[in-house]
Amino acid sequence: MADSAISVSAPVTPTGASPALSGRLFETFVPQLTAGLAILLTWEFVVRAFAPPYVAKPTSVIMAIPHVIVDPAFLTATGATLSAVAEGLAIALVFGVLMGRSQTFERAIRHYVNGFYAVPMIVVLPLFSLWFGYSPATRIATIVFAAIFSIIINVADGARSVPREYLEVARSFRSRRLSVLIGIVLPASMPYLLAGFRLAAGRALIGAVVAEFFLSIGGLGYYILYNSRSYHHNEAFVGVLLLAAFGVGFELLVNWCTRHFMPWYRRDKD
Protein backbone atom coordinates (compact mmCIF):
# COMPACT_ATOMS: atom_id res chain seq x y z
CA MET A 1 0.00 0.00 0.00
CA ALA A 2 1.54 3.28 1.10
CA ASP A 3 4.88 1.67 1.83
CA SER A 4 5.36 0.50 -1.75
CA ALA A 5 6.56 3.99 -2.60
CA ILE A 6 8.84 3.89 0.41
CA SER A 7 10.48 0.61 -0.47
CA VAL A 8 11.36 1.98 -3.90
CA SER A 9 13.00 5.03 -2.43
CA ALA A 10 14.49 3.28 0.59
CA PRO A 11 17.96 2.72 -0.92
CA VAL A 12 18.45 6.50 -1.10
CA THR A 13 20.66 7.52 1.81
CA PRO A 14 18.63 9.23 4.53
CA THR A 15 21.02 12.18 4.65
CA GLY A 16 20.55 12.92 0.97
CA ALA A 17 16.80 12.40 1.05
CA SER A 18 14.48 15.37 0.95
CA PRO A 19 12.89 16.27 4.29
CA ALA A 20 9.46 15.30 2.97
CA LEU A 21 10.65 11.83 2.06
CA SER A 22 12.40 11.12 5.32
CA GLY A 23 9.36 12.55 7.08
CA ARG A 24 7.16 9.99 5.36
CA LEU A 25 9.67 7.30 6.14
CA PHE A 26 9.45 8.07 9.84
CA GLU A 27 5.72 8.62 9.76
CA THR A 28 4.74 5.32 8.17
CA PHE A 29 7.57 2.84 7.90
CA VAL A 30 8.98 3.10 11.41
CA PRO A 31 5.62 2.76 13.20
CA GLN A 32 4.70 -0.17 10.96
CA LEU A 33 7.96 -1.95 11.65
CA THR A 34 7.69 -1.27 15.38
CA ALA A 35 4.10 -2.49 15.53
CA GLY A 36 5.00 -5.63 13.57
CA LEU A 37 7.89 -6.44 15.89
CA ALA A 38 5.73 -5.76 18.94
CA ILE A 39 3.02 -8.12 17.67
CA LEU A 40 5.54 -10.88 16.91
CA LEU A 41 7.33 -10.46 20.26
CA THR A 42 4.06 -10.53 22.22
CA TRP A 43 2.97 -13.66 20.38
CA GLU A 44 6.33 -15.33 20.98
CA PHE A 45 6.40 -14.60 24.69
CA VAL A 46 2.75 -15.41 25.34
CA VAL A 47 3.14 -18.79 23.65
CA ARG A 48 6.42 -19.52 25.41
CA ALA A 49 5.00 -18.59 28.79
CA PHE A 50 1.51 -20.07 28.70
CA ALA A 51 1.00 -22.51 25.82
CA PRO A 52 2.08 -26.12 25.33
CA PRO A 53 5.23 -26.57 23.21
CA TYR A 54 3.46 -27.68 20.02
CA VAL A 55 1.63 -24.33 19.60
CA ALA A 56 2.98 -22.26 16.72
CA LYS A 57 5.16 -19.28 17.58
CA PRO A 58 6.98 -16.89 15.23
CA THR A 59 10.48 -18.29 15.67
CA SER A 60 9.48 -21.90 15.11
CA VAL A 61 7.22 -20.99 12.18
CA ILE A 62 10.12 -19.18 10.53
CA MET A 63 12.32 -22.22 11.17
CA ALA A 64 9.66 -24.42 9.56
CA ILE A 65 9.40 -22.35 6.37
CA PRO A 66 12.55 -23.71 4.58
CA HIS A 67 11.59 -27.38 4.84
CA VAL A 68 7.87 -26.81 4.24
CA ILE A 69 8.25 -24.90 0.98
CA VAL A 70 10.33 -27.72 -0.54
CA ASP A 71 8.02 -30.44 0.80
CA PRO A 72 6.32 -32.12 -2.21
CA ALA A 73 3.12 -32.66 -0.18
CA PHE A 74 2.89 -28.93 0.49
CA LEU A 75 3.55 -28.01 -3.13
CA THR A 76 0.96 -30.49 -4.42
CA ALA A 77 -1.56 -29.19 -1.91
CA THR A 78 -0.92 -25.57 -2.92
CA GLY A 79 -1.22 -26.46 -6.59
CA ALA A 80 -4.49 -28.34 -6.04
CA THR A 81 -6.11 -25.49 -4.10
CA LEU A 82 -4.88 -22.77 -6.41
CA SER A 83 -5.95 -24.51 -9.58
CA ALA A 84 -9.36 -25.25 -8.07
CA VAL A 85 -9.76 -21.60 -7.06
CA ALA A 86 -8.65 -20.44 -10.52
CA GLU A 87 -11.00 -22.86 -12.25
CA GLY A 88 -13.95 -21.99 -10.00
CA LEU A 89 -13.32 -18.26 -10.38
CA ALA A 90 -13.10 -18.59 -14.15
CA ILE A 91 -16.43 -20.42 -14.30
CA ALA A 92 -18.02 -17.91 -11.92
CA LEU A 93 -16.62 -15.01 -13.91
CA VAL A 94 -17.90 -16.24 -17.28
CA PHE A 95 -21.40 -17.13 -16.05
CA GLY A 96 -21.56 -14.20 -13.67
CA VAL A 97 -20.77 -11.70 -16.43
CA LEU A 98 -23.24 -13.35 -18.81
CA MET A 99 -26.00 -13.35 -16.19
CA GLY A 100 -25.28 -9.86 -14.91
CA ARG A 101 -25.07 -8.29 -18.35
CA SER A 102 -28.34 -9.55 -19.82
CA GLN A 103 -30.81 -7.09 -18.38
CA THR A 104 -34.06 -9.02 -18.52
CA PHE A 105 -32.48 -12.17 -17.16
CA GLU A 106 -30.79 -10.27 -14.36
CA ARG A 107 -34.08 -8.61 -13.41
CA ALA A 108 -35.78 -12.00 -13.29
CA ILE A 109 -33.19 -13.60 -11.02
CA ARG A 110 -32.18 -10.53 -8.98
CA HIS A 111 -34.00 -11.55 -5.81
CA TYR A 112 -32.48 -15.00 -5.94
CA VAL A 113 -29.01 -13.61 -6.47
CA ASN A 114 -29.37 -11.29 -3.48
CA GLY A 115 -30.86 -14.10 -1.44
CA PHE A 116 -28.16 -16.63 -2.26
CA TYR A 117 -25.51 -14.00 -1.63
CA ALA A 118 -26.80 -13.65 1.94
CA VAL A 119 -26.81 -17.41 2.56
CA PRO A 120 -23.65 -18.44 4.40
CA MET A 121 -21.95 -20.35 1.60
CA ILE A 122 -20.79 -23.26 3.68
CA VAL A 123 -24.33 -24.58 4.33
CA VAL A 124 -24.46 -25.88 0.76
CA LEU A 125 -21.52 -28.23 1.40
CA PRO A 126 -23.60 -31.15 2.74
CA LEU A 127 -25.94 -30.81 -0.24
CA PHE A 128 -23.14 -30.54 -2.80
CA SER A 129 -21.42 -33.56 -1.27
CA LEU A 130 -24.68 -35.50 -1.74
CA TRP A 131 -24.78 -34.36 -5.37
CA PHE A 132 -21.16 -34.59 -6.47
CA GLY A 133 -19.75 -36.98 -3.87
CA TYR A 134 -16.64 -36.46 -1.78
CA SER A 135 -14.65 -35.32 -4.80
CA PRO A 136 -12.85 -32.27 -6.21
CA ALA A 137 -16.01 -31.53 -8.23
CA THR A 138 -17.74 -30.58 -4.97
CA ARG A 139 -14.89 -28.21 -4.18
CA ILE A 140 -15.25 -26.52 -7.57
CA ALA A 141 -19.03 -26.27 -7.11
CA THR A 142 -18.55 -24.68 -3.67
CA ILE A 143 -16.05 -22.18 -5.05
CA VAL A 144 -18.40 -21.25 -7.89
CA PHE A 145 -21.29 -20.86 -5.43
CA ALA A 146 -19.13 -18.72 -3.15
CA ALA A 147 -17.90 -16.49 -5.96
CA ILE A 148 -20.61 -16.10 -8.56
CA PHE A 149 -23.21 -13.98 -6.75
CA SER A 150 -20.91 -11.09 -5.90
CA ILE A 151 -19.82 -11.04 -9.56
CA ILE A 152 -23.41 -10.99 -10.85
CA ILE A 153 -24.39 -8.22 -8.42
CA ASN A 154 -21.43 -6.04 -9.33
CA VAL A 155 -21.64 -6.65 -13.09
CA ALA A 156 -25.32 -5.68 -13.02
CA ASP A 157 -24.47 -2.56 -11.00
CA GLY A 158 -21.78 -1.75 -13.55
CA ALA A 159 -24.14 -2.23 -16.49
CA ARG A 160 -26.61 0.16 -14.84
CA SER A 161 -23.88 2.70 -14.19
CA VAL A 162 -23.13 3.30 -17.89
CA PRO A 163 -24.21 6.92 -18.48
CA ARG A 164 -27.21 6.92 -20.79
CA GLU A 165 -26.17 10.18 -22.52
CA TYR A 166 -22.92 8.58 -23.69
CA LEU A 167 -24.86 5.78 -25.34
CA GLU A 168 -27.19 8.29 -26.99
CA VAL A 169 -24.29 10.35 -28.30
CA ALA A 170 -22.66 7.19 -29.63
CA ARG A 171 -25.89 6.22 -31.33
CA SER A 172 -26.37 9.61 -32.95
CA PHE A 173 -22.85 9.34 -34.35
CA ARG A 174 -23.81 5.92 -35.69
CA SER A 175 -21.00 4.10 -33.92
CA ARG A 176 -20.92 0.37 -34.30
CA ARG A 177 -21.97 -2.01 -31.53
CA LEU A 178 -18.44 -3.25 -30.93
CA SER A 179 -16.97 0.20 -30.54
CA VAL A 180 -19.72 1.16 -28.11
CA LEU A 181 -18.91 -1.94 -26.09
CA ILE A 182 -15.17 -1.28 -26.07
CA GLY A 183 -15.29 2.47 -25.87
CA ILE A 184 -18.10 3.10 -23.39
CA VAL A 185 -19.55 0.03 -21.70
CA LEU A 186 -16.31 -1.68 -20.79
CA PRO A 187 -14.53 1.31 -19.21
CA ALA A 188 -17.67 2.32 -17.34
CA SER A 189 -18.38 -1.08 -15.85
CA MET A 190 -14.81 -2.32 -15.38
CA PRO A 191 -14.35 -0.90 -11.87
CA TYR A 192 -17.51 -2.69 -10.76
CA LEU A 193 -16.33 -5.93 -12.31
CA LEU A 194 -13.00 -5.58 -10.52
CA ALA A 195 -14.71 -4.82 -7.20
CA GLY A 196 -16.90 -7.89 -7.69
CA PHE A 197 -13.88 -9.98 -8.57
CA ARG A 198 -12.01 -8.82 -5.47
CA LEU A 199 -14.90 -9.89 -3.24
CA ALA A 200 -15.35 -13.11 -5.21
CA ALA A 201 -11.68 -14.05 -4.94
CA GLY A 202 -11.73 -13.72 -1.15
CA ARG A 203 -14.90 -15.76 -0.88
CA ALA A 204 -13.56 -18.37 -3.32
CA LEU A 205 -10.49 -18.89 -1.14
CA ILE A 206 -12.69 -19.43 1.92
CA GLY A 207 -14.91 -21.78 -0.08
CA ALA A 208 -11.94 -23.87 -1.18
CA VAL A 209 -10.54 -24.21 2.35
CA VAL A 210 -13.93 -25.04 3.87
CA ALA A 211 -14.60 -27.63 1.16
CA GLU A 212 -11.25 -29.29 1.80
CA PHE A 213 -11.94 -29.43 5.55
CA PHE A 214 -15.35 -30.90 4.94
CA LEU A 215 -14.49 -33.36 2.18
CA SER A 216 -10.95 -34.29 3.31
CA ILE A 217 -9.63 -33.92 -0.23
CA GLY A 218 -6.07 -32.88 -0.97
CA GLY A 219 -5.26 -29.17 -0.87
CA LEU A 220 -3.93 -26.39 1.31
CA GLY A 221 -6.92 -26.54 3.66
CA TYR A 222 -6.50 -30.26 4.15
CA TYR A 223 -2.74 -29.80 4.60
CA ILE A 224 -3.47 -27.38 7.45
CA LEU A 225 -6.09 -29.69 8.94
CA TYR A 226 -3.89 -32.78 8.74
CA ASN A 227 -0.79 -31.13 10.18
CA SER A 228 -2.56 -29.41 13.02
CA ARG A 229 -4.30 -32.67 13.95
CA SER A 230 -0.94 -34.37 14.18
CA TYR A 231 0.39 -31.43 16.25
CA HIS A 232 2.65 -30.08 13.51
CA HIS A 233 1.31 -26.59 14.13
CA ASN A 234 4.34 -24.77 12.74
CA GLU A 235 4.13 -26.56 9.41
CA ALA A 236 0.37 -25.98 9.29
CA PHE A 237 0.85 -22.31 10.03
CA VAL A 238 3.05 -21.88 6.98
CA GLY A 239 -0.06 -22.91 5.03
CA VAL A 240 -2.07 -20.20 6.79
CA LEU A 241 0.61 -17.64 5.92
CA LEU A 242 0.39 -18.65 2.27
CA LEU A 243 -3.41 -18.33 2.31
CA ALA A 244 -3.10 -14.90 3.92
CA ALA A 245 -0.59 -13.93 1.23
CA PHE A 246 -3.07 -14.97 -1.47
CA GLY A 247 -5.87 -13.03 0.21
CA VAL A 248 -3.78 -9.90 0.50
CA GLY A 249 -2.30 -10.44 -2.96
CA PHE A 250 -5.73 -10.47 -4.62
CA GLU A 251 -6.73 -7.37 -2.68
CA LEU A 252 -3.60 -5.43 -3.60
CA LEU A 253 -3.69 -6.56 -7.23
CA VAL A 254 -7.27 -5.40 -7.72
CA ASN A 255 -6.66 -2.11 -5.88
CA TRP A 256 -3.58 -1.50 -7.98
CA CYS A 257 -5.43 -2.28 -11.23
CA THR A 258 -8.26 0.05 -10.25
CA ARG A 259 -5.88 2.89 -9.41
CA HIS A 260 -3.62 2.34 -12.39
CA PHE A 261 -6.06 1.65 -15.21
CA MET A 262 -9.07 3.52 -13.88
CA PRO A 263 -7.77 6.60 -12.15
CA TRP A 264 -11.15 8.31 -12.61
CA TYR A 265 -12.91 5.83 -10.37
CA ARG A 266 -13.00 6.15 -6.61
CA ARG A 267 -14.12 3.10 -4.72
CA ASP A 268 -15.90 3.83 -1.49
CA LYS A 269 -18.39 1.03 -1.44
CA ASP A 270 -18.07 -2.64 -0.87
Add this chain to the structure above:
Amino acid sequence: MQSSYVKRHAPFWLSLAAGIVVWEIAGRSTSAAFMVPFSTTLVRLWQLVTTWQFIAQFLDSARLFLTGFFLALAVGMPLGLLLARARVLRVGIEPYIMTLYATPMVALIPFILSMMGFGFAPKVLVVFLFAVFPVLYNTVEGARSIKPEMIEVARSFRSGEWALWREVMLPYTLPYTMTGVRQAIGRALVGMIAAEFFLSSTGLGQLIMSASQNFDTGGVFASILIIGLIGVGLMRLGLKIEQHFARWRQ
Protein backbone atom coordinates in the same frame (compact mmCIF):
# COMPACT_ATOMS: atom_id res chain seq x y z
CA MET B 1 -51.76 2.91 -2.19
CA GLN B 2 -52.88 -0.66 -2.47
CA SER B 3 -52.25 -0.74 -6.21
CA SER B 4 -48.83 0.95 -5.96
CA TYR B 5 -47.78 -1.74 -3.50
CA VAL B 6 -48.87 -4.40 -5.96
CA LYS B 7 -47.10 -2.69 -8.82
CA ARG B 8 -43.86 -2.27 -6.90
CA HIS B 9 -43.70 -5.77 -5.54
CA ALA B 10 -45.26 -7.72 -8.38
CA PRO B 11 -41.91 -8.67 -9.99
CA PHE B 12 -40.66 -10.01 -6.67
CA TRP B 13 -43.70 -12.22 -6.05
CA LEU B 14 -43.75 -13.34 -9.67
CA SER B 15 -40.11 -14.41 -9.66
CA LEU B 16 -40.63 -16.07 -6.28
CA ALA B 17 -43.58 -18.04 -7.67
CA ALA B 18 -41.64 -18.94 -10.82
CA GLY B 19 -38.72 -20.16 -8.71
CA ILE B 20 -41.00 -22.34 -6.61
CA VAL B 21 -42.59 -23.84 -9.74
CA VAL B 22 -39.15 -24.60 -11.23
CA TRP B 23 -38.05 -26.16 -7.95
CA GLU B 24 -41.22 -28.27 -7.74
CA ILE B 25 -40.87 -29.56 -11.31
CA ALA B 26 -37.15 -30.21 -10.94
CA GLY B 27 -37.75 -32.03 -7.68
CA ARG B 28 -40.48 -34.22 -9.09
CA SER B 29 -38.52 -35.21 -12.19
CA THR B 30 -35.32 -36.27 -10.40
CA SER B 31 -34.67 -38.99 -7.89
CA ALA B 32 -35.60 -38.26 -4.27
CA ALA B 33 -32.02 -38.82 -3.10
CA PHE B 34 -30.84 -36.02 -5.40
CA MET B 35 -33.47 -33.35 -4.93
CA VAL B 36 -36.88 -33.06 -3.30
CA PRO B 37 -39.70 -30.85 -4.55
CA PHE B 38 -40.70 -27.65 -2.78
CA SER B 39 -43.86 -29.16 -1.32
CA THR B 40 -41.97 -32.05 0.28
CA THR B 41 -39.39 -29.60 1.61
CA LEU B 42 -42.14 -27.54 3.25
CA VAL B 43 -43.61 -30.63 4.90
CA ARG B 44 -40.18 -31.64 6.14
CA LEU B 45 -39.55 -28.06 7.30
CA TRP B 46 -42.75 -28.11 9.34
CA GLN B 47 -41.79 -31.46 10.88
CA LEU B 48 -38.38 -30.04 11.77
CA VAL B 49 -39.38 -26.73 13.30
CA THR B 50 -42.15 -28.16 15.47
CA THR B 51 -39.79 -30.29 17.55
CA TRP B 52 -38.26 -29.25 20.87
CA GLN B 53 -34.94 -30.37 19.48
CA PHE B 54 -35.08 -27.69 16.79
CA ILE B 55 -35.91 -24.96 19.28
CA ALA B 56 -32.98 -26.06 21.44
CA GLN B 57 -30.67 -26.09 18.40
CA PHE B 58 -31.88 -22.69 17.27
CA LEU B 59 -31.32 -21.15 20.70
CA ASP B 60 -27.90 -22.79 20.87
CA SER B 61 -26.87 -21.21 17.57
CA ALA B 62 -28.36 -17.85 18.54
CA ARG B 63 -26.38 -17.86 21.78
CA LEU B 64 -23.16 -18.64 19.90
CA PHE B 65 -23.81 -16.01 17.23
CA LEU B 66 -24.77 -13.24 19.66
CA THR B 67 -21.91 -13.91 22.08
CA GLY B 68 -19.27 -13.93 19.35
CA PHE B 69 -20.76 -11.00 17.47
CA PHE B 70 -21.17 -8.68 20.45
CA LEU B 71 -17.73 -9.62 21.71
CA ALA B 72 -16.39 -8.57 18.30
CA LEU B 73 -18.27 -5.26 18.54
CA ALA B 74 -17.11 -4.70 22.11
CA VAL B 75 -13.48 -5.15 21.06
CA GLY B 76 -13.57 -3.85 17.49
CA MET B 77 -15.40 -0.58 17.98
CA PRO B 78 -13.43 0.91 20.92
CA LEU B 79 -10.15 -0.32 19.47
CA GLY B 80 -11.03 1.10 16.06
CA LEU B 81 -11.95 4.47 17.58
CA LEU B 82 -8.78 4.51 19.65
CA LEU B 83 -6.81 3.87 16.46
CA ALA B 84 -8.80 6.64 14.78
CA ARG B 85 -7.54 9.12 17.36
CA ALA B 86 -3.98 7.93 17.88
CA ARG B 87 -2.50 8.48 14.45
CA VAL B 88 0.90 6.85 14.98
CA LEU B 89 -0.75 3.74 16.38
CA ARG B 90 -3.15 3.60 13.44
CA VAL B 91 -0.44 3.95 10.81
CA GLY B 92 1.56 1.26 12.55
CA ILE B 93 -1.21 -1.32 12.90
CA GLU B 94 -3.17 -0.61 9.70
CA PRO B 95 -1.32 -3.03 7.39
CA TYR B 96 -1.71 -5.88 9.88
CA ILE B 97 -5.44 -5.27 10.27
CA MET B 98 -5.76 -5.20 6.50
CA THR B 99 -3.84 -8.48 6.25
CA LEU B 100 -5.99 -10.20 8.85
CA TYR B 101 -9.12 -8.80 7.19
CA ALA B 102 -8.12 -10.49 3.92
CA THR B 103 -6.99 -13.75 5.55
CA PRO B 104 -9.48 -16.62 5.34
CA MET B 105 -10.11 -17.09 9.07
CA VAL B 106 -11.50 -20.61 8.50
CA ALA B 107 -7.90 -21.73 8.16
CA LEU B 108 -7.42 -21.12 11.90
CA ILE B 109 -10.20 -23.49 12.95
CA PRO B 110 -7.97 -26.62 13.12
CA PHE B 111 -5.55 -24.79 15.43
CA ILE B 112 -8.37 -23.62 17.68
CA LEU B 113 -9.72 -27.16 17.77
CA SER B 114 -6.47 -28.76 18.82
CA MET B 115 -5.66 -26.05 21.38
CA MET B 116 -9.05 -25.46 22.95
CA GLY B 117 -11.04 -28.61 22.27
CA PHE B 118 -14.78 -28.94 21.88
CA GLY B 119 -16.33 -26.51 24.37
CA PHE B 120 -18.36 -23.34 23.87
CA ALA B 121 -15.37 -20.96 24.19
CA PRO B 122 -13.49 -22.12 21.04
CA LYS B 123 -16.66 -21.67 18.97
CA VAL B 124 -17.16 -18.16 20.31
CA LEU B 125 -13.54 -17.47 19.40
CA VAL B 126 -14.22 -18.59 15.81
CA VAL B 127 -17.27 -16.32 15.47
CA PHE B 128 -15.30 -13.49 17.09
CA LEU B 129 -12.36 -13.87 14.69
CA PHE B 130 -14.70 -13.90 11.69
CA ALA B 131 -16.53 -10.76 12.84
CA VAL B 132 -13.94 -8.50 14.46
CA PHE B 133 -11.77 -7.58 11.50
CA PRO B 134 -14.47 -6.09 9.24
CA VAL B 135 -15.41 -3.76 12.13
CA LEU B 136 -11.80 -2.78 12.79
CA TYR B 137 -10.87 -2.44 9.11
CA ASN B 138 -13.80 -0.21 8.23
CA THR B 139 -13.47 1.93 11.36
CA VAL B 140 -9.82 2.57 10.55
CA GLU B 141 -10.77 3.38 6.96
CA GLY B 142 -13.29 5.89 8.32
CA ALA B 143 -10.60 7.37 10.52
CA ARG B 144 -8.40 7.80 7.48
CA SER B 145 -11.18 9.73 5.77
CA ILE B 146 -10.98 12.51 8.41
CA LYS B 147 -8.92 15.33 7.00
CA PRO B 148 -6.17 16.44 9.41
CA GLU B 149 -7.28 20.04 8.75
CA MET B 150 -10.61 19.31 10.39
CA ILE B 151 -8.88 18.39 13.61
CA GLU B 152 -6.57 21.39 13.28
CA VAL B 153 -9.49 23.74 12.83
CA ALA B 154 -11.25 22.20 15.80
CA ARG B 155 -8.06 22.55 17.82
CA SER B 156 -7.54 26.19 16.85
CA PHE B 157 -11.06 26.90 18.05
CA ARG B 158 -9.91 25.39 21.34
CA SER B 159 -12.32 22.50 21.27
CA GLY B 160 -11.69 20.01 24.03
CA GLU B 161 -11.21 16.30 23.62
CA TRP B 162 -14.89 15.56 24.26
CA ALA B 163 -16.13 18.10 21.69
CA LEU B 164 -13.62 16.83 19.15
CA TRP B 165 -14.95 13.29 19.56
CA ARG B 166 -18.57 14.35 19.43
CA GLU B 167 -18.31 16.72 16.48
CA VAL B 168 -15.55 15.27 14.32
CA MET B 169 -14.37 11.78 15.19
CA LEU B 170 -17.66 9.97 15.74
CA PRO B 171 -19.67 11.49 12.86
CA TYR B 172 -16.88 10.63 10.45
CA THR B 173 -16.00 7.15 11.57
CA LEU B 174 -19.36 5.72 12.69
CA PRO B 175 -20.86 5.34 9.18
CA TYR B 176 -17.80 3.35 8.13
CA THR B 177 -17.98 1.31 11.32
CA MET B 178 -21.57 0.45 10.45
CA THR B 179 -20.48 -0.84 7.04
CA GLY B 180 -18.14 -3.03 9.04
CA VAL B 181 -21.00 -4.11 11.29
CA ARG B 182 -23.02 -5.17 8.26
CA GLN B 183 -20.11 -7.19 6.90
CA ALA B 184 -19.48 -8.62 10.36
CA ILE B 185 -23.06 -9.90 10.62
CA GLY B 186 -22.61 -11.89 7.40
CA ARG B 187 -19.20 -13.18 8.38
CA ALA B 188 -20.28 -14.09 11.92
CA LEU B 189 -23.03 -16.24 10.44
CA VAL B 190 -20.48 -18.09 8.28
CA GLY B 191 -18.26 -18.41 11.35
CA MET B 192 -21.13 -19.79 13.38
CA ILE B 193 -21.92 -22.53 10.85
CA ALA B 194 -18.21 -23.28 10.34
CA ALA B 195 -17.71 -23.63 14.10
CA GLU B 196 -20.73 -25.92 14.32
CA PHE B 197 -19.48 -28.02 11.41
CA PHE B 198 -15.85 -28.41 12.36
CA LEU B 199 -15.77 -28.05 16.16
CA SER B 200 -18.36 -29.89 18.25
CA SER B 201 -21.51 -30.40 16.22
CA THR B 202 -24.34 -28.37 17.74
CA GLY B 203 -27.11 -25.99 16.74
CA LEU B 204 -28.24 -25.37 13.19
CA GLY B 205 -24.97 -26.78 11.85
CA GLN B 206 -25.82 -30.07 13.56
CA LEU B 207 -29.33 -29.94 12.11
CA ILE B 208 -28.01 -29.93 8.55
CA MET B 209 -25.11 -32.31 9.26
CA SER B 210 -27.32 -35.01 10.75
CA ALA B 211 -29.78 -34.69 7.86
CA SER B 212 -27.00 -35.17 5.30
CA GLN B 213 -25.46 -38.08 7.22
CA ASN B 214 -28.83 -39.84 7.21
CA PHE B 215 -29.17 -39.17 3.46
CA ASP B 216 -32.34 -37.25 4.35
CA THR B 217 -32.30 -34.96 1.30
CA GLY B 218 -35.58 -33.34 2.33
CA GLY B 219 -34.08 -32.49 5.70
CA VAL B 220 -30.97 -31.02 4.03
CA PHE B 221 -33.12 -28.80 1.80
CA ALA B 222 -35.32 -27.77 4.71
CA SER B 223 -32.38 -26.82 6.93
CA ILE B 224 -30.63 -24.93 4.11
CA LEU B 225 -33.89 -23.04 3.61
CA ILE B 226 -34.07 -22.19 7.32
CA ILE B 227 -30.45 -21.02 7.53
CA GLY B 228 -30.81 -19.18 4.22
CA LEU B 229 -33.85 -17.28 5.46
CA ILE B 230 -32.03 -16.38 8.67
CA GLY B 231 -29.12 -15.16 6.54
CA VAL B 232 -31.39 -13.01 4.35
CA GLY B 233 -33.12 -11.58 7.42
CA LEU B 234 -29.84 -10.71 9.14
CA MET B 235 -28.45 -9.18 5.94
CA ARG B 236 -31.50 -6.91 5.64
CA LEU B 237 -31.09 -5.92 9.27
CA GLY B 238 -27.43 -5.10 8.58
CA LEU B 239 -28.37 -2.98 5.56
CA LYS B 240 -30.98 -1.11 7.63
CA ILE B 241 -28.40 -0.36 10.33
CA GLU B 242 -25.87 0.78 7.75
CA GLN B 243 -28.35 3.02 5.90
CA HIS B 244 -29.55 4.53 9.17
CA PHE B 245 -26.05 5.75 9.92
CA ALA B 246 -25.11 6.49 6.32
CA ARG B 247 -27.51 9.45 6.30
CA TRP B 248 -24.89 11.73 7.75
CA ARG B 249 -22.21 10.49 5.40
CA GLN B 250 -24.38 11.79 2.52
